Amino acid sequence: MSDFARDVETLRPQLLRFARAQLRNDAWAEDAVSETLLAALEKPQSFAGRSQLKTWLVGILKHKLIDQLRRQQREATVLSGGDAEDIDDALFGADGAWNEMPADWGDPEATFARREFFEVLEACIEHLPPAQGRVFMMREWLELDSDEVCKQLAISSTNLWVMLHRARLRLRECLQAGWFAQRRNPA
Amino acid sequence: MPAGGVVRTTSQPGLTTMLNRSCREVTRLVLEGEDRSLTLGERIIVRWHYRICEACPKFGRQVKLMRRALTRWRQYSESE
Numbered sequence: 001m002s003d004f005a006r007d008v009e010t011l012r013p014q015l016l017r018f019a020r021a022q023l024r025n026d027a028w029a030e031d032a033v034s035e036t037l038l039a040a041l042e043k044p045q046s047f048a049g050r051s052q053l054k055t056w057l058v059g060i061l062k063h064k065l066i067d068q069l070r071r072q073q074r075e076a077t078v079l080s081g082g083d084a085e086d087i088d089d090a091l092f093g094a095d096g097a098w099n100e101m102p103a104d105w106g107d108p109e110a111t112f113a114r115r116e117f118f119e120v121l122e123a124c125i126e127h128l129p130p131a132q133g134r135v136f137m138m139r140e141w142l143e144l145d146s147d148e149v150c151k152q153l154a155i156s157s158t159n160l161w162v163m164l165h166r167a168r169l170r171l172r173e174c175l176q177a178g179w180f181a182q183r184r185n186p187a
Numbered sequence: 188m189p190a191g192g193v194v195r196t197t198s199q200p201g202l203t204t205m206l207n208r209s210c211r212e213v214t215r216l217v218l219e220g221e222d223r224s225l226t227l228g229e230r231i232i233v234r235w236h237y238r239i240c241e242a243c244p245k246f247g248r249q250v251k252l253m254r255r256a257l258t259r260w261r262q263y264s265e266s267e
Contacts, residue, residue, distance in 0.1 A: 051266040058265045096209025102245040108252045140257045146222045165218045
């Protein structure tokens, strides 16, 4: 195996994690990553380092994922049971006021300086219910705008906003429980 | 109710009613603001609410932190 092929191969697990987080289907994720690696191996290029190679591979993967989402349009929008749960009812009282005061999350830069924070963030994204996770990743990782997401999944914008609303509230709860509740004031 | 006993406390009776929204509703707007641009009217509702509410501005700061965190995460996922 050439050095290039070996370098490409070492990035495979990371690519697979993103593909899984995006597609929420192991078989499709494997396909997208295989296609990405094949495309890369077909036209080997030299890179200054692992970081540049990763940027290039992630770029190819994102294109493959968008293609994949387009092909799987119908399946991708099926809502699973957990997604229907209304998270708002737990957060607000009958009068529409917060049941619990949102916590002070402190200095963002101090938080971002900790690598473990991003591991928690990634785990929280991976644990979003499938339909929410897919649209959330399309917005935040593939950087598609809302209209594009609606068009690709053939859903209404209201439907999209409801899913993203729930995804963002869940992410907030997960970060609160998994990170901020445990370290009030990062040093 | 007969109109006799009604006392108007403001010269624009409809305005505060229009602006006063619950935290639940303001939260919905703040989150939608992450995925579409809010109208001018919606932005005014949020600003107005932030002046009279202690909890929602805190929530707004959490949303802002999440937005910045996601940008960092995306950059970090593409290299390193």
